[in-house]
Amino acid sequence: MNPDPFPLPPDKVSPLEWTGDCLRVLDQRLLPSRIAYLDCRSAEDVAEATRSMALRGAPLIGVAAAFGMALAARRSDGPAGLSRAAEVLRRSRPTAVNLFHAVEHMLSVAHAANGDFADRLRREAEAYWKRDFEANRTMARTGSALLKRPCRVITYCNAGALATSGLGTSLGMIRYAFHEGKIEHVYPCETRPYLQGSRLTLWELMQCGIPATLITDNMAGHLMKTRPIGAVIVGSDRIAANGDVCNKIGTYMLAVLARHHRIPFYVVAPTTTVDFSARTGAAIPIEERNPDEVLTLAGQRIAPAGARAHHFAFDVTPRELVTAIVTEKGVVRPVNNKKLKEVVVRR
């Protein structure tokens, strides 16, 4: 008997490699043209990789932060010595709640540790990584069950193997559904300004042999109007207690368009993405990044000298527009406080 009946092949490229004393982080800014890793030997290195967008994807940022804490533990006598590392990591990306979850989790493990403190945190980071991966496998199966066949789907940004411990959240669901014969075609939106869709998601889809055609973000409405689109499937950076979903800027636009066209809008995210301290999406801070990232593209200036730009990195989709949230603990549907709590906490 096969001890691991999960039917999908492993990812071709891993965004993290752990050597035991070094976290090698795939520099995703260089994809798809180059595959290069950054060596992170401290929490500061991990925070810098996160800040610079070399490391991205909310679940992956969480996993890397767990390793950042484990790296800090190697230089520390006990839990008190971890507070600076925790602070540096927390500040590296304000929106991805998985980051805060991972840091808090590692701190609580540190406080409870007996014996070899550094070894305990190393093992915990490895376990955190593995749990995130297992969560993705579960979400992939659970999410696929929501789809009718055959189905063309639109996806956004990158919530694939590159954004997680493997397989991906929204892209994991798409990969599993493709394996089950439920996906005819995938349309990834390019996702300005960082182009995670064209650089990362399209690349992953092509590596998996899934038929995919890139569109610019502004084509999604036209596509929904003129082609049979069965679902919009996205990930999330943070989910509020009421089910409002914070994700990459542009997600809200897709949700409004999906509602207008009566297309199901699915969010796939591990329960570590839920932030019960945010009562609604209004409580989630929207990171504003450097406007130069909008005024330039691939290093080339595309706007007049002296121009001003907004660079909102995320937006919030109100729960009313979300058909269902797929988590590793089950499907939240309808999306409301009660159902979200029931799935995330009680199960």
Place this chain on the structure above:
Amino acid sequence: MNPDPFPLPPDKVSPLEWTGDCLRVLDQRLLPSRIAYLDCRSAEDVAEATRSMALRGAPLIGVAAAFGMALAARRSDGPAGLSRAAEVLRRSRPTAVNLFHAVEHMLSVAHAANGDFADRLRREAEAYWKRDFEANRTMARTGSALLKRPCRVITYCNAGALATSGLGTSLGMIRYAFHEGKIEHVYPCETRPYLQGSRLTLWELMQCGIPATLITDNMAGHLMKTRPIGAVIVGSDRIAANGDVCNKIGTYMLAVLARHHRIPFYVVAPTTTVDFSARTGAAIPIEERNPDEVLTLAGQRIAPAGARAHHFAFDVTPRELVTAIVTEKGVVRPVNNKKLKEVVVRR
């Protein structure tokens, strides 16, 4: 007394210059970093400038086509000799109906011409240019009257001085409304893949001293949700007999978002944009351009080798989503067959 009471200063850069035997066409692909003109001495030259996107903007394409016909007339004995030029020009851009309008108009003038045939067509092209400019002045005033003050507006693509004989259609309305104190701030969307918003509209707004902040196309929804946006104002490439509006890809997305947020959605276009032979928007062919324009940006490849992409150049916004169409003959509101015909034909 001032013989011309129009209160706005002239445009700083003209997209066309007419020497009498040469149409100098601003190469808009190089903006905003370089100002360079292409010399067009034949209808074929004008068609090539249009095909290559050096020349763009539906009304401007119409005006340039009129000059293209005038250039052809210089080498022709009479109207029969113009049929090849007409065909070459018609084929240069399938969506912009102003092109067809201009070609047909010049052919009918040619057939009716007495005396110096080439001179008659030259004068008619100059008059066509002037009429388009006058139409823009009228639309600017008429459109501005629709706005309440103070108002932040979102605009799309470029329907400014660069897209027309001067002043612009949607941007003309914005410029006039700014002059009247009705515009607080303008958010041009960058408009992928050609970035007419960041390269051209933002540049024009800055030259006019109008406060403007660039956004990526996918930020429009977030902006409508979080800021008081008073109107979305766009141009059009073709309007069907029922009032459906064909315009740059992404316009439909904005219209759906505007409706969701109860924001007025205004289309500004001269009556030469109306195509009564298209019963509805479904009859308007949507040009698909080279996918490489989506897979690359500013010459740089942004997607994996072998990737596929769609490049729909336009989309159709159903009339139900259009608050009003501003033409030089008046405002079409509500937008329906009867009212459109009344404004465009009967007046």
